[in-house]
Amino acid sequence: METFIRLIAQDLIHRFGTNLRDVTVVFPNKRAGLFMNQQLAAVSGRPVWAPRYRTISELFDSLSDFTRCDDILSVCELHRVYAALVPDPESLDRFYGWGEIMLSDFDDIDKHLADPHKLFSNIQSIKELDHSDFLTPRQEEALKHFFEDFSIEGNSRLKEKFLALWNRMDDIYATFNARLKEKGMLYEGALYKDVAEHLAERTDRIPADMTYVFVGFNVLNDVEKRLFSYLQKRGQALFYWDYDVMYVGEKSRFEAGTFIRQNLKEFPNALEETCFDNFKNPPRIEFIATTSENAQARYIPQWLDSALTEPEQDTAIVLCNESLLQPVLHSLPDATSPHPVKRTNITMGFPMTDTPVYSFINALLSLQTDGYDRDRRCFRAEQEKIVRSHPYAALLEEQDIFCPHAENHALLVYIRSLLEGLAAAFGQQKDRKDDVYSQLYHEALYRAHQVISRFIRLTENRTLDVQPSTLRRLLRTVLGTTTIPFHGEPAVGLQVMGVLETRNLNFRHILMLSVNEGMLPKAVNDTSFIPYHLREVFGLTTIQHKIAVYAFYFYRLVQRTERITFMYNIATDGLNKNEMSRFLRQLLAETDFPVELKILQSGQAVPADNGMEAAKTPEVMDILRRNYGSGQPSSRPLSPSALNAYIDCPLKFYYQQVAHIRQPKDPQNGLDNALFGTIFHEAAELIYRKLTERNPVIRRQDIERLLEGGETTLLPYIEASFLKNFFEGREDTVFYNGQLLVARKVMASYLRQLLAHDSRMEQFVLEEMEQEHHRSVDIISDGHPLSIDIGGKIDRMDTVRMPDETTGQEVETLRIVDYKTGGTPEKAVSMEQLVQPAEHRPSYIFQIFLYAWVMTGEQKRPVxxxxxxxxxxxAEDYDPTIVFNRERVTDFSRFKEDFQKMLQGVLEELFNPEIPFRQTSVPKICAYCDYKLLCGR
Known part of the structure; x- marks a missing residue:
């Protein structure tokens, strides 16, 4: 395989010999220079005076009298100009998004040397086109098409604002550029334009004996063309275009050759056309369809087994979807693998958003903005919990983190000081030098510090004067586009890169991932103030340009390889169906290249659906007996909820009670259903303790007197419960946001309903609330007797008068009450139904029956x-009494033997070492299970 870089190296040595000090090689990006040096040395076979390497951006910078202005400062300066010229201007906060679009448009106009005055002419109606003789007929037609929807009579507020902006756009453009020039700065497009328009005046910066070699360009904007032409006329330019005659021919319909065809006419190639007929011997091409993105990463070791070249740098993995970088890194074979990758060079940057530094800064921003109550001068619990749970918080002093900073500059200085504190803490840690992630995270900290410092400078001089919410958005945007470079030897080892990094490079074997429509070509943001028709007639960048660019990247990568494998995702995501890239379809439809079509499938046969299981090993049985056996030092009662978990899914019981795997609570979830129920129970207990502080007998008039005060009388009990259970007893964190205010209102309504229902009784005796009760049951386990404690906390027990089932006379009855703030009432007709796994098993009835069974062992009264x-x-006729087999259960004693027999059966199965913890046979039970990912459901 003759690579493009090698061909150029051969030609340069032929033209200039080994002394290339008067040669400047200009690339679209930096990376190719390293490979050029390697090839120059290989071709010459002796020491070479290497040429100077520059990117096109660096070349323009070297020819300019101005420094480049960064985007944030540019938008801030643009807003000042806009605010001075447009009536009723928007604030910088609201303008910033517009400013970014406007700056992008200005940049495009300048790079294409379009006439901004013609483009932004003040045309308010179609009639004015009669006097627009400076426009070409095509431009006139485009302007008519643009303004036909902007009738002045029917303008909406948005259209009026747009027209007001459009009508002053020419003035804004001119004033903005003049303002930046006064400061010695220009944005990129304006800097390029200034260089192009003053080339004749910059001859001192273009040495007469210097030859400029332009390598591997594709689409050229007008400023680049003007520079190329200028150097060409001076006899100081050579041009090396990479292409294939297959897609560059005059009759070719391939987008890949759109710009190269024109470039070859204006700037002839320094290499012969015979070097560019590689597709006459097409490479081995594979298309592999997959059902997920991660499956593509997992396929890498298998692909490398047959595709990894020697040397390794001739093999490349190209990511169209750069978010796959982490899965790809974790999938590369290490030294323990049968076919390890010795060295890896990662060209693409690691995204800042995937580092702990980014998540920590994000948490700090939320803490200091949304998370701080300015009126009450305290942090809100939700945001505070997020910060405290971050691993970096443990490396810093608490008083340094939890101090409020409202003003933007102070907020940024606060974040920078914490980053410096982290740097000091990292310096004291002994990280492994081969820990690539540790190095990355340290580098991420440094890059984040740079970004924050830059924002501090912009706020110090009031250039960036925005609301905290806007500052937070901007900071997240800048950090979100920041990448962390990997350090290593770029020209050594397996190459992992994005599509843009492949420019000018060739590899013998290539694996290209995520070759889907929307990934290749990349779905581009075409947002602009300049409508499509105007962009087209004034020669600005359109979406067709961008597609053609990606087409070129695609085909130039294929044209010089020996083997290339394309992987794409065919899974349906909601209403969106993934499709292979249009470029893959083009290969199939418009070429006769041999293509192997494959589908990636799991190498294992699908097992019979017997479900997962965990064996009851001697160690597991020992845990069960120690946990629940009566008389054991560490034993505790087996609760109804634990038994319900076992009945629904024994494997869930294992994860929960034996392996002790718990779903961590996410502070961002706020008040979930379980916590709502806990707060309600506590509030109800507080109210009833108040009613019974002098006498356990609660009378109707006592409840009615309490209800007369409305919600006001209930709020202290509710808020006391919130303080304990939600705010964890910290009064300084108490703040009722929208969700909590609604929850408090609902809770007050529920408590009123509970009290109103109890007031229907003349009186009753409150025996207990939220007290533990348990009872032992004897079973046989592994051939030996075993006593198990069963029980838990009962919400409420009271004594009421209920009719005897045989005599009909009212008798004192101990009522076991379990509060439910959600769910629906259940029905049951048999004991077997209570313990038979099913989608709608009456688990609530099982729970309350177990409590009733516990209490029947303690006393003789009906339960x-x-x-x-x-x-x-x-409802007026609402009755909480359980209905079992169509009868109200006013005396549980007649069910206790059947229930105990059934309970013993469940326990003997649980404590039988021969029966493993099996996955449930009812898949719908898994829908809301915390462990479904462990089970693969």
């Missing part, structure tokens, strides 16, 4: 189980 669904209790 009646009740499930009080608070949100259903408004």
């Amino acid at each position: 009646s189980p009740a499930l009080f669904f608070v949100h259903k209790s408004n």
